[in-house]
Amino acid sequence: MQNPRYALLSGRYAVALCTDVEGLFGEPDPPPRTRYELRGCEPRGELARAVTEAIVEGTAPLGTLDVETPDGPWRFDAVRVLGARGDTVTVESAGAPRRVPGAYGTTPCAHFIPVARETGTGRTEVTFLGCSPRGALRDALAAGAEEFEAVRYQGLTWLGNHHHEAEAGHVTGWDTSAGHRGLIDLTVSFSRTGLLPHPTRDVWDLFWRDRPTEPGTWRRFPGPGRALWLAQAAALGSYGAREVVPGATYHLDGTGVLDEDSFLCAVGETVHGPGHAFRGPGHARAGDVRAVGEALEGATLVWHHADVARACLGVRPLTGRRPATFHEITEGLTAAGVRLVLG
DSSP states (O other), rough: SSSSSSEEEEEEEEEEEEEEESSBBBBBOOOEEEEEEEEEOOHHHHHHHHHHHHHSSSOOEEEEEEEEEEEEEEEEEEEEEEEEETEEEEEEEEEEEEEEESSSSSSSOSSSEEEOOOOOOEEEEEEEEEEEOOHHHHHHHHHTTTTTTEEEEEEEEETTTTEEEEEEEEEEEEEESSSTOOOEEEEEEEEGGBBBBBHHHHHHHHHHSSOOOOOGGGGGSOHEEEEEEEHHHHHHHTTTTOOOOOOOOEEEEEOOSSSSHHHHHHHHHHHHHHTTOOOOGSSSBBOOHHHHHHHHTEEEEEETHHHHHHHTTTTTOOSSOOOHHHHHHHHHHTTOEEEEEEE
């Protein structure tokens, strides 16, 4: 099959390559939230700040939290700090924590225990279209099996590299593909929490073959879509990016800078060119304000229409990481050695 867009995997091996998908993009249910007690902890950095805020305000959004216990590092997602007592910090997170070998900036804790958990959410069917089965799945089809084990799926680029991977579910059915001759359609049972927001398809299409060359493509997308745009731009690496010129002056058009993600989209394109973003530690993800400041040390950034960001930045989410405020962005850049001119 030439240029498939999706792959289904069982264990380490691809069991199908697919042309398209139906039902994957929609309104995902929020993951069930679980309350944990992190015991024997030494709050540092953002966690220490959130604990202080929770003591004053009652709760505090934090985002991703990496915890180091004697049996290794664990990552909690969409964390909200609920309080602290002695060396015990109470948090609420989305889903269960997962192991993350090599995590950076972990908080040392003796252990953690769940103390309250929401019930799970429902399931839905997702159909991968125009699939070419292989390996164990092909054998199961030939044997007339009615179901296949749980699989993961990957979103692929035009070159066949994967830019996204997540759990799917059991393959519950298959049929001859009506729109793709000689191939089959595979039905997979998905948790509704695993669906992807609608803008995801448009962002993936934009970056599927190559990064966009038109400036400002990130402006097409609402808030969550800008985070997806950043992730795709960072995943493609620095190939074709303009180098940072020491001591140079860069002009940032701030008319579309409505939140932290749009600032990162805009400054990445201003410095590196259309379709590019600053990258974070280890080059595994999109960079933050600190990464921008470190890269632009000694340069001048002229931020035109900065009043737009000054009015919009700083909205507090109910859960997840608190985005940087306008003051935090400007202070972070100047502290890093960037000469900042607000226009």
